Amino acid sequence: MEALFIFIIKSSALLVLFYCAYYFLLDKETFFNSNRWFLLAGLFTSLILPFVVFTKIVWIDPAPVSILNTNAISVLNKSQISFYRSAEIESFDINWSYILLAIYSIGFLTLLVKFAIDFYSLNSVLKDKKVQQQADFKFVDIKENIAPFPYFDYIVYNSSMFTASELENIIEHEKVHSDQNHTVDVLVLRIFCILFWFNPIIWMYKKAILQNLEFIADNEAAKKISDKKAYQYTLLKITTHESCVAITNHFYQSLIKKRIVMLNKNQSKKRNCWKYYTIIPVLIAFVLLFQIRTIAQEKERKDLKENTQNETPVYVLKIRKNTTDQELKEMAEKLKKDHNIDMVVSNVKRNTQNELTAIKVDINKETENAQSIEVEGDEAIKNCGIIVTTKDGLKNINLLTDGLIDEPATIRKRIAEISQTNGSNLLPASPVSPTPPALPAFPTGPMPQAPNADISKMPNPPIAPADRKDKVAMAKFEIEMAEFLKKMETFQPDMSAYEKQVEEIMSQREAAYEKEMAKYNLAMDKFSSDMDKLNIEMEQKYGKDSKIYETSMKQRNLEMRRLEINKRQHEKDVLLYERELQKIERQNNRF
Structure with missing residues (x-):
């Protein structure tokens, strides 16, 4: 039971690391395909890395042989x-492990049932529908009022809901989803959401992946469409829809404003690729802190025979x-x-x-x-x-x-x-338990204010007329749309200076934090070695069945639990700090 909870905590922590790296460093870059693989790598790393454990052997000097029998207490x-x-x-203790496991199982089963229902709904949509094969794609024109979506090589849409030009833009968009197998990403993501439903980061992670898939489709579709502005009109004309299939990418999934901004954004410079490698030292630190098991082995006692003769x-x-x-x-x-x-x-x-x-x-x-x-x-x-x-x-x-x-x-x-009556208590003094080192705190402080942070002044997109055949209304709408796009261009701030300031501050804090963590790792190695020595000494001095040994082990376990509580509090402090950074980022760069 404890192993399951430890796995869940480690996996959740890894998801937090990858999401923070994406949110703070990669979210505004145009490396959409690289971002896709980075986010997927984060999912699988969080699932696999907690099972990878390295063994470290610490050699210790042999403990002195006690003259008392190991059963003597x-x-x-x-x-x-x-x-x-x-x-x-006799006391009544609540087993919180079983309660937490029961809560987790309820959430898991609920989402699993919903997943099955969504598959049933998808099959109901595709059942007995006429399929038109074109190249590698299978087009399904339905009558239901459902948003267009791809499902592997199927592209499903309702042609009666769109004009010919709008339908062409939509189909080009969905072809990218189908051609690049984005359905696999969605299904994998859905499975992780079922496994880690209790972790709010997984839902933020889900939003980031689905949004990035839309960026990929928009970017590739815009390359094949001659009128890029008309494609943006299509995005703005249809911003919501009443019905969509839950386990697929649908055309209206992302925030329209951000998609338009990313479409008009210049390509990121290749030198910014260094941001992907920032996750590597963090993963190395994670392995050193949590994935190394220390085993103490006693050195060979060369003088054992001589000491035995003098005992x-x-x-x-x-x-x-x-x-x-x-x-x-x-x-x-x-x-x-x-x-x-x-x-x-x-x-x-x-x-x-x-x-x-x-x-x-x-x-x-x-x-x-x-x-x-x-x-x-x-x-x-x-x-x-x-x-x-x-x-x-x-x-x-x-x-x-x-x-x-x-x-x-x-x-x-x-x-x-x-x-x-006579004499004194001959009970030998128990060895003193070593003191665990204190976890270093991640440096905090104020962050620079981003330019153009007033989101309230951002213009709202015009609303398309209900009757699209009304030429006067459509002409007015296009004029309003042109004005809207022009105003939107003024809301694309030059963030290079701000990002440079943030990167410098974060790099300085990370460098200072890594130094403290290196010292902490050395102290932890010594603490683990001292605890192993104490354990061996107590066992040899008093015996496993003794009360003193039992009391010592309880004290040792208490110290380890306190250390674990300190680690959890440390992780909570880091998470709160990351959330504060996210809050600042949302206030300053919200599109």
């Missing part, structure tokens, strides 16, 4: 203990809930025989599963003070036991439990009490 010297078995606290001998007796009376007897005999320690077991109680629920163990040695472990309750006991260490010929006896008992407590009929 709590060691109290010369003490008398009555301890409790920690009870699990302090350790003897451990562990009492589990399923330990039998015979095994307890054998433990007592072995302690007496090997270490001259008296072990007396009493107050043994078992449940219906023959598990120990109560036990008292008294140990005594002539040179040591007496010690005892006593457990009593309604549930099976936790593991407990005895550690005997030998150093310089002297034996030291310690008791151990699977839980640290810091103060008296009562939980579920179990009483925990510590009564120190």
